[in-house]
Amino acid sequence: MKVFTEVFARSLNKRGEELCGDSVEVVQSEDSIIAVMADGLGSGVKANILSTLTTRIASTMIRNKASIEEVVKTIANTLPVCRIRKIAYSTFSILEINDEGEGRLFEFDNPPVIYIRSGKVLELPRREFRVEDKKILEYNFKALAGDKIFIVSDGVIHAGVGGLLNLGWQWSNVANYLERVEKRGYYVSEMVERLIETCNHLYRGEPGDDATVVGVGVRESELTTVLVGPPEDKSKDAEVVKKLIASKGKKVVCGGTTANIVAREMGKEIITKLDYMDPAVPPTACIEGIDLVTEGLITLTKCLEMLRNMVNMYNFTLPLPKEIRKEKDGASKLVDLLVNRSTHISFMVGRAVNPAHRDVYFPGVAGDKVRIVEEIAQILKKCGKRVYIELY
Amino acid sequence: MIEITVCVGSSCYLKGAYEVIKEFERLIPLYGLGDQVELKAGFCLGRCAEAVTVKIEDKYFTSIAPKDVAALLESIKKNILKED
Ligand code: FES
Numbered sequence: 001m002k003v004f005t006e007v008f009a010r011s012l013n014k015r016g017e018e019l020c021g022d023s024v025e026v027v028q029s030e031d032s033i034i035a036v037m038a039d040g041l042g043s044g045v046k047a048n049i050l051s052t053l054t055t056r057i058a059s060t061m062i063r064n065k066a067s068i069e070e071v072v073k074t075i076a077n078t079l080p081v082c083r084i085r086k087i088a089y090s091t092f093s094i095l096e097i098n099d100e101g102e103g104r105l106f107e108f109d110n111p112p113v114i115y116i117r118s119g120k121v122l123e124l125p126r127r128e129f130r131v132e133d134k135k136i137l138e139y140n141f142k143a144l145a146g147d148k149i150f151i152v153s154d155g156v157i158h159a160g161v162g163g164l165l166n167l168g169w170q171w172s173n174v175a176n177y178l179e180r181v182e183k184r185g186y187y188v189s190e191m192v193e194r195l196i197e198t199c200n201h202l203y204r205g206e207p208g209d210d211a212t213v214v215g216v217g218v219r220e221s222e223l224t225t226v227l228v229g230p231p232e233d234k235s236k237d238a239e240v241v242k243k244l245i246a247s248k249g250k251k252v253v254c255g256g257t258t259a260n261i262v263a264r265e266m267g268k269e270i271i272t273k274l275d276y277m278d279p280a281v282p283p284t285a286c287i288e289g290i291d292l293v294t295e296g297l298i299t300l301t302k303c304l305e306m307l308r309n310m311v312n313m314y315n316f317t318l319p320l321p322k323e324i325r326k327e328k329d330g331a332s333k334l335v336d337l338l339v340n341r342s343t344h345i346s347f348m349v350g351r352a353v354n355p356a357h358r359d360v361y362f363p364g365v366a367g368d369k370v371r372i373v374e375e376i377a378q379i380l381k382k383c384g385k386r387v388y389i390e391l392y
Numbered sequence: 393m394i395e396i397t398v399c400v401g402s403s404c405y406l407k408g409a410y411e412v413i414k415e416f417e418r419l420i421p422l423y424g425l426g427d428q429v430e431l432k433a434g435f436c437l438g439r440c441a442e443a444v445t446v447k448i449e450d451k452y453f454t455s456i457a458p459k460d461v462a463a464l465l466e467s468i469k470k471n472i473l474k475e476d
Binding site (some may be wrong): 140255256257260270272273274277278280282283285293295296298323337354356357 | 401410414437443
């Protein structure tokens with residue numbers, strides 16, 4: 001069975017440091033995803049350089065099909081040596097999972113992976129080998145939909161050390177914590193958020209070390225089809241709606257006129273509710289058989305804005321702020337659906353332009369629907385989604 | 393029950409449909425019409441160039457601003473009285 005793997009990461013910087021000494025890099029190849037997390041020696045700029053170099057080298061080499069031995073050798077020989085401690089040092093974990101669910105994980109000096117399957121921490125068989133006298137652990141496993149894998153830096157394991165907790169948080173407690181959160185049905189993205197927040201609490205908001213969590217979720221692929229705008233050629237209305245209805249997975253309609261067309265073609269009624277109103281985003285509606293119906297331009301623009309902000313905040317992947325599921329406006333619902341509940345997204349974009357939009361309300365941007373969707377697609381792709389766009 | 397539909401399509405929302413709805417919500421009880429009218433939202437009513445569009449039963453009213461809401465309710469009230 002095909003699985004889809006998504007990666008979310010969050011870091012805390014050591015108190016007073018502008019840069020994090022941990023780095024994470026995620027690479028999506030055609031049939032697999034590779035996540036690398038490295039923890040550089042010390043903190044601040046130097047650690048940041050060490051760990052960034054490590055993740056860069058590792059992800060680039062693995063993408064080019066280099067073996068792990070080669071990667072480790074290269075890393076060991078490339079990193080600058082610390083003048084005082086005489087070591088070139090950055091720990092790392094490298095995880096690769098392909099679309100068939102075959103997984104490999106290599107660990108060098110990082111805390112052991114926390115692998116959760118159906119609410120329980122799973123012990124993975126592992127073997128040990130040495131490269132350039134560095135001890136590397138290798139795990140081979142078959143990932144199943146629903147598995148959640150967490151790679152943490154030692155700043156998480158030691159959270160609270162000498163302060164709130166004498167010995168720090170400790171691996172088994174972190175693992176238990178994740179088990180508990182997972183049982184309550186949280187998404188991986190939310191678990192990452194919660195873990196890092198708890199970590200921050202344990203440090204009383206002043207982390208004594210850089211702390212990083214990489215959460216990897218394995219799930220069955222989930223398709224969402226989004227119809228945006230009416231087709232340029234009216235005679236295509238029926239065909240486009242049929243295509244939307246026939247699509248597997250969740251269905252979204254963006255645009256008032258578009259919603260009217262869909263309702264008409266389906267012979268269903270549009271029901272709009274007024275119980276939730278947001279001054280900035282028009283209300284959503286319901287059509288039986290469609291998972292989400294929103295207004296078009298304003299909602300999409302807002303959705304793009306939200307996605308942009310998230311990318312800026314977290315720079316490579318989109319861990320959703322946990323509040324988003326509670327938001328009821330159309331744009332948040334759309335973002336939640338696209339980021340949290342879809343792996344494959346197909347946009348069907350109609351190119352008809354409302355004359356009133358063009359002339360009165362959105363001069364210059366009315367025809368930009370396509371551009372907005374393209375930018376949304378780009379961001380979604382960047383965080384690992386498979387996205388397709390079709391124009392009508 | 394008299395249906396009042398306020399358009400919440402892009403154009404109308406941009407032109408203040410939110411405020412119009414809020415004004416309806418505020419004034420309907422003041423006019424004592426709570427039991428006689430039903431406030432609804434509708435997607436694009438096809439009169440985008442003259443937003444905000446409000447539909448009362450089968451009649452369309454365009455370019456509606458919050459200040460026009462009172463007059464609309466006033467006329468609804470008169471009609472109801474007449475019919476009685
Ligand atoms: S958006 Fe209100 S009439 Fe078109």
